[in-house]
Amino acid sequence: xxxxxxxxxxxxxxxxPIHPGKISMYVCGITVxxxxxIGHARTSIAFDVVARFLRSQGWDLNYVHNITDIDxxxxxxxxxxxxxxxxxxxxxxxxxxxxxxxxxxxxxTVEPRATEFIEPIIEIVKSLVDKGHAYPATNGDVxxxxxxxxxxxxxxxxxxxxxxxxxxxxxxxxKEDPRDFVLWKASKAGEPSWSSPWGAGRPGWHxxxxxxxxxxxxxxxxxxxxxxxxxxxxxxxxxxxxxAASGHNYVNYWMHAAPLRVDGVKMSKSLNNFFTIRDVLEKxxxxxxxxxxxxxxxxxxxxxxxxxxxxxxxGIERFYTALRDYVSVQPTDLSSMQNSEYYKSFVExxxxxxxxxxxxxxxxxxxxxxxxxxxxDIQLAEKLVGELKAMAAILGILQSNPTEFxxxxxxxxxxxxxxxxxxxxxxxxxxxxxxxxxxEIRKALLAAGVVIEDAKDGTTKWRREx
RNA sequence: GGCGCGAUAGCAAAGCGGUUAUGCGUCGGAUUGCAAAUCCGUUGAGCCCGGUUCGACUCCGGGUCGCGCCUCCA
Numbered sequence: 001x002x003x004x005x006x007x008x009x010x011x012x013x014x015x016x017p018i019h020p021g022k023i024s025m026y027v028c029g030i031t032v033x034x035x036x037x038i039g040h041a042r043t044s045i046a047f048d049v050v051a052r053f054l055r056s057q058g059w060d061l062n063y064v065h066n067i068t069d070i071d072x073x074x075x076x077x078x079x080x081x082x083x084x085x086x087x088x089x090x091x092x093x094x095x096x097x098x099x100x101x102x103x104x105x106x107x108x109t110v111e112p113r114a115t116e117f118i119e120p121i122i123e124i125v126k127s128l129v130d131k132g133h134a135y136p137a138t139n140g141d142v143x144x145x146x147x148x149x150x151x152x153x154x155x156x157x158x159x160x161x162x163x164x165x166x167x168x169x170x171x172x173x174x175k176e177d178p179r180d181f182v183l184w185k186a187s188k189a190g191e192p193s194w195s196s197p198w199g200a201g202r203p204g205w206h207x208x209x210x211x212x213x214x215x216x217x218x219x220x221x222x223x224x225x226x227x228x229x230x231x232x233x234x235x236x237x238x239x240x241x242x243x244a245a246s247g248h249n250y251v252n253y254w255m256h257a258a259p260l261r262v263d264g265v266k267m268s269k270s271l272n273n274f275f276t277i278r279d280v281l282e283k284x285x286x287x288x289x290x291x292x293x294x295x296x297x298x299x300x301x302x303x304x305x306x307x308x309x310x311x312x313x314x315g316i317e318r319f320y321t322a323l324r325d326y327v328s329v330q331p332t333d334l335s336s337m338q339n340s341e342y343y344k345s346f347v348e349x350x351x352x353x354x355x356x357x358x359x360x361x362x363x364x365x366x367x368x369x370x371x372x373x374x375x376x377d378i379q380l381a382e383k384l385v386g387e388l389k390a391m392a393a394i395l396g397i398l399q400s401n402p403t404e405f406x407x408x409x410x411x412x413x414x415x416x417x418x419x420x421x422x423x424x425x426x427x428x429x430x431x432x433x434x435x436x437x438x439x440e441i442r443k444a445l446l447a448a449g450v451v452i453e454d455a456k457d458g459t460t461k462w463r464r465e466x
Numbered sequence: 467g468g469c470g471c472g473a474u475a476g477c478a479a480a481g482c483g484g485u486u487a488u489g490c491g492u493c494g495g496a497u498u499g500c501a502a503a504u505c506c507g508u509u510g511a512g513c514c515c516g517g518u519u520c521g522a523c524u525c526c527g528g529g530u531c532g533c534g535c536c537u538c539c540a
Contacts, residue, residue: 031538228535256540318490361488439501
């Protein structure tokens with residue numbers, strides 16, 4: 001029984017789909033004017049895991065992950081760089097796809113871009129104007145009339161009157177009310193623009209999601225997700241737009257991933273305390289990053305630090321060390337795992353609001369039993385490994401070759417060839433009972449960050465430590 | 467100021483009103499030429515003050531501290 005924490009009600013709820021067996025899930029993606037940072041990866045991976053798990057359980061999932069490819073920041077950046085806005089966004093979309101692919105983030109069912117949905121955006125704005133929920137201003141902008149939507153604030157639990165009193169809201173003469181937000185923005189000369197009933201302009205920030213969600217999922221969604229920082233104003237405004245336009249409920253379950261922190265505070269563009277995904281991947285294996293990001297619950301903040309990345313690496317090493325001898329074992333088909341106690345526990349954990357941490361704990365239990373079985377019952381060990389790999393696939397981890405993973409590390413370290421040749425020399429020394437030389441070699445390798453393990457059959461395995 | 471969230475052992479991080487989370491680390495044992503890996507055992511928790519209860523880390527109230535949103539942000 002799937003349970004999801006719903007931001008709207010601030011509690012876990014049993015999930016009930018709009019259409020039996022089907023789920024529509026819309027997740028806010030990024031505005032593409034720069035490289036993605038690890039905070040973006042956190043949210044993308046969280047929902048990638050949700051999507052993988054839902055599909056694994058037989059749900060027919062329509063996963064929509066949008067791209068906002070037109071907005072003020074994009075225009076500003078394109079002016080700064082002297083690069084056409086669509087060339088700029090293409091460049092960063094390509095980079096984003098590259099990052100996602102490395103991190104094992106599967107492509108969504110649909111990846112709509114705001115600029116491809118200008119007509120539907122104009123349609124919604126028009127209908128909001130017609131219904132009195134929006135109004136064109138004298139400068140050519142069209143604004144949403146916040147006081148026309150009586151449920152405004154229900155998602156973020158804001159009191160509308162207090163919002164009005166807030167000192168930080170910019171008072172704009174052109175708006176009827178300072179809380180009103182822009183749906184359609186008149187363009188200045190030279191800016192990218194599309195024609196509309198209100199003149200040349202471009203979409204405001206929030207409206208594109210209302211339009212894309214409607215076109216890709218219909219007027220009602222099962223799940224809508226995004227980073228916690230989008231709860232207000234973005235998702236609040238989406239609700240106001242979509243529900244005022246359609247006249248009925250927009251989203252059944254709102255999910256928000258907690259922010260990634262650096263030194264205890266949120267990683268963000270404005271604080272300039274972010275690390276891009278590509279920077280981090282220069283130092284750490286992509287699976288380490290992914291493992292780190294799913295090793296705590298998606299609603300708990302995670303602290304990004306070297307120590308925690310190293311801990312993630314060590315945590316995965318336990319898995320790969322166990323899997324080293326079972327490279328040929330294939331993941332077990334989920335349909336034949338229904339009676340596995342491990343799998344039942346795993347599914348139970350994931351059904352409980354996608355508790356990846358508990359799911360990993362189940363997998364660690366499985367690893368221990370694999371290692372124990374390896375000593376006495378290889379068939380059992382292989383069976384358990386098949387199950388372990390099947391669960392790992394649901395989380396999108398343990399997809400590398402174990403030995404390659406364990407031997408991966410900084411490129412400036414000792415070469416694999418050098419390691420192999422020293423190991424060969426050590427094996428000979430051992431045969432000659434020259435243990436002094438054998439130990440010397442082991443110490444030298446250790447100093448170079450290489451740990452060796454002698455197997456019973458006389459061979460020696462090695463891995464890098466970071 | 468308004469609205470939320472959190473505080474767990476050396477570190478990371480979950481569930482749970484009474485019964486081992488889990489990973490890393492420590493220590494001891496098995497194993498090993500010695501190691502490493504592995505297994506077994508060990509170590510160790512629940513911010514403070516009240517309350518409810520036969521019993522609270524878990525529920526309720528009040529503090530303290532940290533964080534998020536209220537402004538662009540995944």
